[in-house]
Amino acid sequence: MSEIQPRNNVHAFDARGVARRLRHAAIFGALQSLDAGETMRFVNDHDPLPLLAQLQQAFGEALGIDYVRREPGEIVIDFQVRG
Helix, strand or coil: CCCCCCCCCEEEEEHHHCCHHHHHHHHHHHHHCCCCCCEEEEEECCCCHHHHHHHHHHHHHHEEEEEEEEECCEEEEEEEECC
């Protein structure tokens, strides 16, 4: 995987290192700890479509979702908390 350089106020979250049964709770907790304007750069080995639906339902317009990389085996998504 090539290195993607993070921007300021971007916090890395590599889901591949979190036990599957804990991932969604960890992701929700991480996002809830961010302040407006901060971004969590999420890395995973698969496209988390069910998770994205849950996040959109929970956060609505307060959370921006932007794919940085969307390739098989290499998914990178920026979740930005909007103010």
